[in-house]
Amino acid sequence: MSIKIASSALTIGIDIGGTKVLGGVVDGSGKIIDSARRVTPAAGGKELIATIVELIKELSVKHEIAGIGICVAALISADQGTIVGAPNIANLSELNFVAEIKKVFDLPVIAENDANAAMWAEYKFGNAKGFNPVMFFIIGTGMGGGLVIDGKLFRGANGIGAEFGHMIVQPKGILCGCGAYGCIEQYASGSALMRYAKDAIASDPVAGKALLDAAGVINNLTGEILTQAAKNGDQLAISAFNKQADWLGSACASYTLLLDPQAIVVGGGVVQAGELFLAPVRAAMEKYMPFAGTHLLPKVIAAKFGNDAGVIGAADLVRG
Ligand SMILES: [Zn+2]
Known part of the structure; x- marks a missing residue:
């Protein structure tokens, strides 16, 4: 057809x-x-x-x-x-x-x-162009995935391939929207980032004061407020991003051994944080990498296109 x-x-x-x-x-x-x-x-x-x-x-x-x-x-x-x-x-x-x-x-x-x-x-017109194979994460409320190998989208046998957000990293962990428990989406998505920040504010309202002042009430905290606070050097906001980045970096290490991508492109709302997020993702990937020092690591770069x-x-x- x-x-x-x-x-x-x-x-x-x-x-x-x-x-x-x-x-x-x-x-x-x-x-x-x-x-x-x-x-x-x-x-x-x-x-x-x-x-x-x-x-x-x-x-x-x-x-x-x-x-x-x-x-x-x-x-x-x-x-x-x-x-x-x-x-x-x-x-x-x-x-x-x-x-x-x-x-x-x-x-x-x-x-x-x-x-x-x-x-x-991203592959045709954006920042994934020229890389082979190349992986893509789109990190928003959830965590979507895409993979291009030899210039073709990889879909798998039944069309469910490259769902990178649903790799199980914590058996018996947090229930995911897909019905499984402990998917990486529950630890490395934008929703997870907000959970880290809200939990930290609740347990230490003094450290969370600047964020609470900006949001009014804890439930009004948004990704934009959190990103701006992290850019301004707010330690609680930075550590929430670091926690999310640590999980994503560990997953990147596993995916690298599965697929050996030349590059991993990261899109979605989290890209607004730029290097504040991507630098700790790279550091975590290196820290957790199997067979470390024996192979090249993929580039981890921001996507070109937004919505x-x-x-x-x-x-x-x-x-x-
Ligand atoms: Zn899932």
Whole structure:
């Protein structure tokens, strides 16, 4: 079913998240030339399909479109059609995006996992370009993963490959959204970072005073406040980032022995902290590395694209 779309043609990328659906018209160089967004309908399922159709219609009125790529925070079947599992969006299981969208638009359509799409954007147009193999983490509320080997996205036998956030690092550890216990996502995600900071403030309100003053109440603490505090030298904020980085670095050491990547690209909200986060990730990776000193270590670098990565990657993946 792979149809090659000319690089001069425009495609649409749709990124379905838990709160919003982003749409963009993207050219062959990965540039978004028009965009629109909708709130993700709480009912999910058919209502979500209707929302996507509306978004595509809005964007395609103004532009001639040659294909549609959709990405979603969900496991996608290996044939890139059916949603296998979606922890954060209602009524998606067994939904075939490709078939539903094709009923309305006579165009090539693909569906892809959101982290895979973001990985692809980084590989084609961003900071993962030129590395082989190259791994990608997208660290937000959760922790998504992507892997490109020999210029191809690695999906595995059933489409669930490269889910790096769900490597179990603490058997019987914290319950994860995937149903397993002790996944790295529970220790190295943005949610884990917030937990570290809140726990530290609760146990030492004096050390947490600057953060509490900035947030008002502990539950209003955000990643932005924490990042700014760490940049200003707040020791509690810095140690929360260090804890998260230590976990991620230890996981990078294991992944390096599994996959021997040339580079590991880190995206998502945590990248706002820059070297404040990436430097301790590299240090931890080195500290925990098996067969240390006998092999080269992968580069650990920040992603180029922010929230647009999924739209750009999905729009390019439909080009075939
Ligand atoms: Zn998990």
